[in-house]
Amino acid sequence: MINRDLIRIKVVQLTYAYYQNGDRNIDKAEKELLFSLSKAYGLYNYLLSLIVSITQEERRRVEILTNKAKREGTETPSERFAFNKFAVQLEENKQLNAFMEGQQHHWNDDMETVRKICDQIEQSVIYQEFMESEEDSYDIDRELWRKLYKALIQDNEDLDAILEEKSLYWNDDKEIVDTFVVKTIKRFDPANKANQELLPEFKDEEDKDFAIKLFRSTILNADTYQRYMSETSRNWDFSRLAYMDIVIMQIAIAEMLNFPNIPVSVSINEYVELAKLYSTPRSGSYINGMLDAIARYLFDIGVIFKQLPERRQPQRMQNNQGYNRPHRQRFTPQKNHFEENGYQDEMNENENKEF
Numbered sequence: 001m002i003n004r005d006l007i008r009i010k011v012v013q014l015t016y017a018y019y020q021n022g023d024r025n026i027d028k029a030e031k032e033l034l035f036s037l038s039k040a041y042g043l044y045n046y047l048l049s050l051i052v053s054i055t056q057e058e059r060r061r062v063e064i065l066t067n068k069a070k071r072e073g074t075e076t077p078s079e080r081f082a083f084n085k086f087a088v089q090l091e092e093n094k095q096l097n098a099f100m101e102g103q104q105h106h107w108n109d110d111m112e113t114v115r116k117i118c119d120q121i122e123q124s125v126i127y128q129e130f131m132e133s134e135e136d137s138y139d140i141d142r143e144l145w146r147k148l149y150k151a152l153i154q155d156n157e158d159l160d161a162i163l164e165e166k167s168l169y170w171n172d173d174k175e176i177v178d179t180f181v182v183k184t185i186k187r188f189d190p191a192n193k194a195n196q197e198l199l200p201e202f203k204d205e206e207d208k209d210f211a212i213k214l215f216r217s218t219i220l221n222a223d224t225y226q227r228y229m230s231e232t233s234r235n236w237d238f239s240r241l242a243y244m245d246i247v248i249m250q251i252a253i254a255e256m257l258n259f260p261n262i263p264v265s266v267s268i269n270e271y272v273e274l275a276k277l278y279s280t281p282r283s284g285s286y287i288n289g290m291l292d293a294i295a296r297y298l299f300d301i302g303v304i305f306k307q308l309p310e311r312r313q314p315q316r317m318q319n320n321q322g323y324n325r326p327h328r329q330r331f332t333p334q335k336n337h338f339e340e341n342g343y344q345d346e347m348n349e350n351e352n353k354e355f
Contacts, residue, residue: 001044001180001199002037005270007211008251009172010036012274015218016247026219033215034208039169040177041201045099046163047174047181048090048198050153051145053107053114054121055087061118078131085190086142092194105166113162120152138190146185154178210259217254225253232297233290244279245287252291256304264295265309 010033018029059082069076090096100106107114121127126147133140153159163170180199188196202208218225229249252271256264268291275283298304 001177002040002202002207003176004207004210006040006173006176007037007207007214008270008274009176010040011211011215011218011251012248012278013172014215015251016244018219019243019247026216029219030212030215033211036169037211038201039167040173042103042105043163043167043170043173043177044180044184044199045096046103046105047153047177048096048184049100050107050114050117051087051149052091052096053111054118055082055084055091057111057114057118058082080131080136081127081144084141084144085138086145086185086188089188089190089193089196093196093198094194095196095198110162113159117152117156117159121148124148124152126151142185142188146182149178149182149185154182213258214251214254217258218251221254221257222250225250228253228294228298229290232293241286242280242283245275245283248275248279248283249287249290249294252287253294253298256295256298256306260306263309264304264306268292268295268309 014029014033014036017032018024018026021029059079062077062079062082065077068074126144130140130144160174163174184199226246229246248271252267255262255267255271259267268288271291272284272288275287279287292309295304295308299306299308
Protein backbone atom coordinates (compact mmCIF):
# COMPACT_ATOMS: atom_id res chain seq x y z
CA MET A 1 0.00 0.00 0.00
CA ILE A 2 2.78 2.41 0.89
CA ASN A 3 3.96 3.60 -2.51
CA ARG A 4 6.97 5.67 -3.49
CA ASP A 5 5.00 8.90 -3.62
CA LEU A 6 4.24 8.56 0.07
CA ILE A 7 7.79 7.43 0.83
CA ARG A 8 9.24 10.54 -0.83
CA ILE A 9 6.90 12.77 1.18
CA LYS A 10 7.95 11.10 4.44
CA VAL A 11 11.66 11.30 3.56
CA VAL A 12 11.29 15.03 2.86
CA GLN A 13 9.53 15.58 6.19
CA LEU A 14 11.90 13.43 8.22
CA THR A 15 15.04 14.86 6.59
CA TYR A 16 13.88 18.40 7.35
CA ALA A 17 13.05 17.40 10.93
CA TYR A 18 16.45 15.68 11.25
CA TYR A 19 18.24 18.93 10.55
CA GLN A 20 15.96 20.87 12.89
CA ASN A 21 16.49 18.47 15.80
CA GLY A 22 19.54 18.92 17.95
CA ASP A 23 20.86 15.39 18.38
CA ARG A 24 21.28 14.46 14.67
CA ASN A 25 20.89 10.77 15.49
CA ILE A 26 20.44 8.99 12.16
CA ASP A 27 19.38 5.66 13.70
CA LYS A 28 16.66 7.37 15.69
CA ALA A 29 15.57 9.37 12.64
CA GLU A 30 15.39 6.20 10.52
CA LYS A 31 13.24 4.57 13.18
CA GLU A 32 10.93 7.58 13.09
CA LEU A 33 10.74 7.31 9.30
CA LEU A 34 9.64 3.69 9.38
CA PHE A 35 7.21 4.36 12.22
CA SER A 36 5.72 7.27 10.26
CA LEU A 37 5.19 4.98 7.27
CA SER A 38 3.59 2.34 9.48
CA LYS A 39 1.16 4.96 10.78
CA ALA A 40 0.02 5.54 7.20
CA TYR A 41 -0.87 1.86 7.03
CA GLY A 42 -2.72 2.26 10.31
CA LEU A 43 -4.74 5.08 8.74
CA TYR A 44 -5.61 2.80 5.80
CA ASN A 45 -7.11 0.23 8.16
CA TYR A 46 -8.76 2.91 10.29
CA LEU A 47 -10.58 4.35 7.28
CA LEU A 48 -11.75 0.90 6.23
CA SER A 49 -13.06 0.38 9.74
CA LEU A 50 -15.00 3.66 9.40
CA ILE A 51 -17.19 1.96 6.77
CA VAL A 52 -17.89 -0.81 9.31
CA SER A 53 -18.76 1.68 12.05
CA ILE A 54 -21.11 3.59 9.76
CA THR A 55 -22.84 0.33 8.84
CA GLN A 56 -23.24 -0.65 12.49
CA GLU A 57 -24.68 2.79 13.34
CA GLU A 58 -27.14 2.48 10.45
CA ARG A 59 -28.14 -0.91 11.76
CA ARG A 60 -28.82 0.61 15.17
CA ARG A 61 -30.98 3.28 13.56
CA VAL A 62 -32.97 0.73 11.59
CA GLU A 63 -33.58 -1.28 14.77
CA ILE A 64 -34.92 1.80 16.57
CA LEU A 65 -37.20 2.69 13.65
CA THR A 66 -38.37 -0.91 13.30
CA ASN A 67 -39.39 -1.12 16.96
CA LYS A 68 -41.21 2.20 16.62
CA ALA A 69 -43.02 1.00 13.48
CA LYS A 70 -44.14 -2.17 15.25
CA ARG A 71 -45.54 -0.17 18.15
CA GLU A 72 -47.37 2.23 15.85
CA GLY A 73 -48.38 -0.33 13.27
CA THR A 74 -46.63 1.49 10.44
CA GLU A 75 -44.37 0.25 7.66
CA THR A 76 -40.98 -1.00 8.82
CA PRO A 77 -37.86 0.67 7.36
CA SER A 78 -35.65 -0.95 4.72
CA GLU A 79 -32.59 -2.82 5.95
CA ARG A 80 -30.91 -2.63 2.56
CA PHE A 81 -28.17 -0.17 3.47
CA ALA A 82 -27.70 -1.43 7.01
CA PHE A 83 -26.94 -4.90 5.63
CA ASN A 84 -25.09 -3.79 2.49
CA LYS A 85 -23.40 -6.93 1.15
CA PHE A 86 -19.98 -5.34 0.67
CA ALA A 87 -20.05 -3.67 4.10
CA VAL A 88 -21.03 -6.93 5.79
CA GLN A 89 -18.13 -8.71 4.11
CA LEU A 90 -15.76 -5.95 5.24
CA GLU A 91 -17.18 -6.15 8.76
CA GLU A 92 -16.30 -9.86 8.85
CA ASN A 93 -12.84 -9.44 7.30
CA LYS A 94 -10.33 -11.37 9.41
CA GLN A 95 -7.34 -9.24 8.43
CA LEU A 96 -9.03 -5.95 9.29
CA ASN A 97 -10.40 -7.24 12.58
CA ALA A 98 -7.04 -8.66 13.62
CA PHE A 99 -5.30 -5.38 12.84
CA MET A 100 -7.82 -3.19 14.63
CA GLU A 101 -7.68 -5.31 17.80
CA GLY A 102 -4.20 -3.96 18.55
CA GLN A 103 -4.91 -0.29 17.81
CA GLN A 104 -5.46 2.54 20.27
CA HIS A 105 -7.94 4.42 18.05
CA HIS A 106 -11.46 3.07 17.46
CA TRP A 107 -14.51 4.77 16.00
CA ASN A 108 -16.58 3.78 19.05
CA ASP A 109 -14.70 6.55 20.83
CA ASP A 110 -15.83 9.09 18.24
CA MET A 111 -19.43 8.20 17.48
CA GLU A 112 -20.43 11.83 17.00
CA THR A 113 -18.31 11.88 13.84
CA VAL A 114 -19.75 8.56 12.66
CA ARG A 115 -23.32 9.78 13.18
CA LYS A 116 -22.62 13.02 11.35
CA ILE A 117 -21.35 11.08 8.33
CA CYS A 118 -24.40 8.81 8.55
CA ASP A 119 -26.62 11.89 8.37
CA GLN A 120 -24.70 13.15 5.32
CA ILE A 121 -25.04 9.76 3.64
CA GLU A 122 -28.79 9.56 4.24
CA GLN A 123 -29.25 13.04 2.78
CA SER A 124 -27.18 12.30 -0.32
CA VAL A 125 -28.59 11.65 -3.77
CA ILE A 126 -26.32 8.59 -4.05
CA TYR A 127 -27.99 6.98 -1.04
CA GLN A 128 -31.53 7.93 -2.04
CA GLU A 129 -31.15 6.53 -5.55
CA PHE A 130 -29.73 3.31 -4.13
CA MET A 131 -32.62 2.89 -1.69
CA GLU A 132 -35.20 3.55 -4.42
CA SER A 133 -33.62 1.18 -6.93
CA GLU A 134 -35.05 -2.30 -7.34
CA GLU A 135 -31.73 -3.73 -8.57
CA ASP A 136 -30.07 -5.86 -5.95
CA SER A 137 -26.59 -7.40 -6.25
CA TYR A 138 -23.21 -7.49 -4.56
CA ASP A 139 -21.70 -5.36 -7.34
CA ILE A 140 -24.30 -2.64 -6.80
CA ASP A 141 -23.70 -2.66 -3.05
CA ARG A 142 -19.93 -2.43 -3.52
CA GLU A 143 -20.26 0.35 -6.09
CA LEU A 144 -22.49 2.28 -3.69
CA TRP A 145 -19.72 2.36 -1.11
CA ARG A 146 -17.12 3.37 -3.70
CA LYS A 147 -19.30 6.35 -4.64
CA LEU A 148 -20.11 7.26 -1.04
CA TYR A 149 -16.47 7.13 -0.02
CA LYS A 150 -15.33 9.37 -2.87
CA ALA A 151 -18.17 11.83 -2.35
CA LEU A 152 -18.40 12.11 1.43
CA ILE A 153 -15.25 10.70 3.04
CA GLN A 154 -12.42 11.34 0.63
CA ASP A 155 -12.87 15.13 0.62
CA ASN A 156 -14.23 15.75 4.10
CA GLU A 157 -12.45 18.61 5.88
CA ASP A 158 -14.14 17.91 9.21
CA LEU A 159 -13.00 14.30 9.09
CA ASP A 160 -9.49 15.36 8.07
CA ALA A 161 -9.28 17.64 11.11
CA ILE A 162 -10.41 14.86 13.46
CA LEU A 163 -7.90 12.41 12.03
CA GLU A 164 -5.10 14.95 12.42
CA GLU A 165 -6.03 15.35 16.09
CA LYS A 166 -5.72 11.61 16.58
CA SER A 167 -2.25 11.38 15.04
CA LEU A 168 -0.04 14.15 13.70
CA TYR A 169 1.55 11.52 11.48
CA TRP A 170 -1.68 11.57 9.45
CA ASN A 171 -1.39 15.26 8.54
CA ASP A 172 -0.39 14.62 4.92
CA ASP A 173 -1.29 10.95 4.54
CA LYS A 174 -5.02 10.91 3.95
CA GLU A 175 -5.06 12.11 0.35
CA ILE A 176 -2.84 9.24 -0.75
CA VAL A 177 -4.36 6.66 1.62
CA ASP A 178 -7.85 7.51 0.32
CA THR A 179 -6.86 6.27 -3.13
CA PHE A 180 -5.87 2.91 -1.65
CA VAL A 181 -9.12 2.58 0.29
CA VAL A 182 -11.06 3.12 -2.94
CA LYS A 183 -8.79 0.60 -4.68
CA THR A 184 -9.49 -1.91 -1.91
CA ILE A 185 -13.26 -1.45 -2.22
CA LYS A 186 -13.05 -2.20 -5.94
CA ARG A 187 -10.94 -5.33 -5.31
CA PHE A 188 -13.38 -7.00 -2.93
CA ASP A 189 -14.78 -10.28 -4.22
CA PRO A 190 -17.72 -11.97 -2.47
CA ALA A 191 -16.17 -15.37 -3.18
CA ASN A 192 -13.36 -14.55 -0.75
CA LYS A 193 -15.80 -13.95 2.11
CA ALA A 194 -13.97 -13.09 5.37
CA ASN A 195 -10.60 -14.06 3.90
CA GLN A 196 -10.47 -11.23 1.37
CA GLU A 197 -6.90 -9.90 1.35
CA LEU A 198 -6.34 -6.24 2.10
CA LEU A 199 -3.40 -4.36 0.63
CA PRO A 200 -0.07 -5.18 2.32
CA GLU A 201 1.87 -2.45 4.13
CA PHE A 202 4.62 -2.55 1.50
CA LYS A 203 4.20 -4.03 -1.96
CA ASP A 204 7.57 -5.74 -1.51
CA GLU A 205 10.86 -5.43 0.37
CA GLU A 206 12.23 -3.30 -2.44
CA ASP A 207 9.92 -0.41 -1.53
CA LYS A 208 10.87 -0.65 2.15
CA ASP A 209 14.54 -0.71 1.19
CA PHE A 210 13.91 2.31 -1.06
CA ALA A 211 12.76 4.34 1.95
CA ILE A 212 15.74 3.43 4.13
CA LYS A 213 18.36 3.78 1.40
CA LEU A 214 17.00 7.10 0.15
CA PHE A 215 16.96 8.59 3.66
CA ARG A 216 20.39 7.32 4.66
CA SER A 217 22.01 8.34 1.39
CA THR A 218 20.56 11.82 1.76
CA ILE A 219 21.99 12.30 5.25
CA LEU A 220 25.34 10.51 4.93
CA ASN A 221 26.28 12.20 1.65
CA ALA A 222 24.92 15.65 2.47
CA ASP A 223 28.26 17.48 2.03
CA THR A 224 28.86 15.90 -1.38
CA TYR A 225 25.35 16.60 -2.63
CA GLN A 226 25.44 20.20 -1.45
CA ARG A 227 28.77 20.64 -3.21
CA TYR A 228 27.11 19.50 -6.43
CA MET A 229 24.42 22.12 -5.86
CA SER A 230 27.01 24.83 -5.28
CA GLU A 231 29.09 23.88 -8.32
CA THR A 232 26.09 24.08 -10.64
CA SER A 233 24.47 27.20 -9.19
CA ARG A 234 26.55 29.86 -10.97
CA ASN A 235 23.52 31.07 -12.91
CA TRP A 236 21.24 30.83 -9.91
CA ASP A 237 20.99 32.84 -6.71
CA PHE A 238 21.93 29.88 -4.53
CA SER A 239 22.32 32.04 -1.40
CA ARG A 240 18.61 32.91 -1.42
CA LEU A 241 17.37 29.33 -1.48
CA ALA A 242 14.76 28.38 1.11
CA TYR A 243 16.16 25.71 3.41
CA MET A 244 13.41 23.32 2.39
CA ASP A 245 14.57 23.72 -1.22
CA ILE A 246 18.05 22.56 -0.24
CA VAL A 247 16.59 19.53 1.56
CA ILE A 248 14.40 18.61 -1.41
CA MET A 249 17.27 18.91 -3.91
CA GLN A 250 19.55 16.92 -1.63
CA ILE A 251 17.02 14.06 -1.58
CA ALA A 252 16.51 14.31 -5.36
CA ILE A 253 20.26 13.98 -5.94
CA ALA A 254 20.36 10.96 -3.63
CA GLU A 255 17.62 9.34 -5.71
CA MET A 256 19.29 10.12 -9.03
CA LEU A 257 22.60 8.65 -7.85
CA ASN A 258 21.48 5.61 -5.90
CA PHE A 259 18.57 4.16 -7.87
CA PRO A 260 19.66 3.32 -11.42
CA ASN A 261 16.22 2.02 -12.43
CA ILE A 262 14.49 5.36 -11.76
CA PRO A 263 14.81 7.71 -14.77
CA VAL A 264 16.25 11.16 -14.11
CA SER A 265 13.11 12.79 -15.50
CA VAL A 266 10.93 10.91 -13.00
CA SER A 267 13.07 11.99 -10.06
CA ILE A 268 13.08 15.62 -11.18
CA ASN A 269 9.31 15.70 -11.74
CA GLU A 270 8.57 14.12 -8.34
CA TYR A 271 10.67 16.59 -6.37
CA VAL A 272 9.50 19.61 -8.34
CA GLU A 273 5.94 18.70 -7.29
CA LEU A 274 7.01 18.24 -3.68
CA ALA A 275 8.66 21.66 -3.76
CA LYS A 276 5.36 23.16 -4.89
CA LEU A 277 3.62 21.55 -1.92
CA TYR A 278 6.13 22.13 0.84
CA SER A 279 8.28 25.16 0.00
CA THR A 280 7.87 28.69 -1.38
CA PRO A 281 5.65 29.72 -4.32
CA ARG A 282 8.70 30.05 -6.61
CA SER A 283 10.42 26.85 -5.52
CA GLY A 284 8.89 24.60 -8.18
CA SER A 285 10.39 26.44 -11.16
CA TYR A 286 13.68 27.06 -9.35
CA ILE A 287 14.21 23.41 -8.40
CA ASN A 288 13.12 22.34 -11.88
CA GLY A 289 16.03 24.27 -13.41
CA MET A 290 18.53 23.44 -10.69
CA LEU A 291 17.95 19.68 -10.76
CA ASP A 292 18.17 19.65 -14.54
CA ALA A 293 21.52 21.46 -14.36
CA ILE A 294 22.79 19.17 -11.59
CA ALA A 295 21.83 16.04 -13.53
CA ARG A 296 23.75 17.25 -16.59
CA TYR A 297 26.75 18.17 -14.44
CA LEU A 298 26.77 14.70 -12.83
CA PHE A 299 26.56 13.11 -16.26
CA ASP A 300 29.43 15.26 -17.57
CA ILE A 301 31.74 14.30 -14.69
CA GLY A 302 30.86 10.60 -15.03
CA VAL A 303 28.94 10.20 -11.79
CA ILE A 304 25.67 9.06 -13.38
CA PHE A 305 25.09 7.31 -16.69
CA LYS A 306 21.31 7.55 -17.01
CA GLN A 307 19.64 8.97 -20.07
CA LEU A 308 18.99 12.66 -19.52
CA PRO A 309 15.70 14.39 -20.32
CA GLU A 310 15.47 17.08 -22.96
CA ARG A 311 16.74 20.41 -21.74
CA ARG A 312 14.34 22.10 -19.38
CA GLN A 313 13.51 25.76 -19.08
CA PRO A 314 12.45 27.19 -15.72
CA GLN A 315 8.67 27.46 -15.62
CA ARG A 316 6.26 29.38 -13.47
CA MET A 317 4.48 27.33 -10.86
CA GLN A 318 1.02 26.19 -11.95
CA ASN A 319 -0.88 25.65 -8.68
CA ASN A 320 0.37 22.08 -8.17
CA GLN A 321 -0.44 21.22 -11.80
CA GLY A 322 -0.07 17.52 -12.41
CA TYR A 323 -0.26 16.50 -8.75
CA ASN A 324 -4.05 16.09 -8.79
CA ARG A 325 -4.65 17.05 -5.22
CA PRO A 326 -5.40 20.26 -3.31
CA HIS A 327 -2.69 22.31 -1.65
CA ARG A 328 -2.00 21.24 1.91
CA GLN A 329 -0.64 23.24 4.78
CA ARG A 330 3.13 23.21 4.50
CA PHE A 331 5.10 20.91 6.78
CA THR A 332 7.11 23.26 9.02
CA PRO A 333 8.63 21.31 11.91
CA GLN A 334 10.37 23.21 14.67
CA LYS A 335 13.36 22.12 16.70
CA ASN A 336 12.81 18.75 18.37
CA HIS A 337 9.60 18.49 16.34
CA PHE A 338 8.76 14.93 17.26
CA GLU A 339 9.24 15.27 21.01
CA GLU A 340 7.49 18.63 21.34
CA ASN A 341 4.37 17.47 19.50
CA GLY A 342 3.97 14.18 21.30
CA TYR A 343 5.25 12.07 18.40
CA GLN A 344 7.91 10.44 20.55
CA ASP A 345 5.38 9.22 23.12
CA GLU A 346 3.18 7.76 20.38
CA MET A 347 6.17 6.05 18.79
CA ASN A 348 7.33 4.60 22.10
CA GLU A 349 3.85 3.22 22.84
CA ASN A 350 3.62 1.53 19.44
CA GLU A 351 7.19 0.65 18.50
CA ASN A 352 6.74 -3.04 19.33
CA LYS A 353 3.54 -3.45 17.33
CA GLU A 354 3.53 -5.03 13.92
CA PHE A 355 1.77 -3.04 11.22
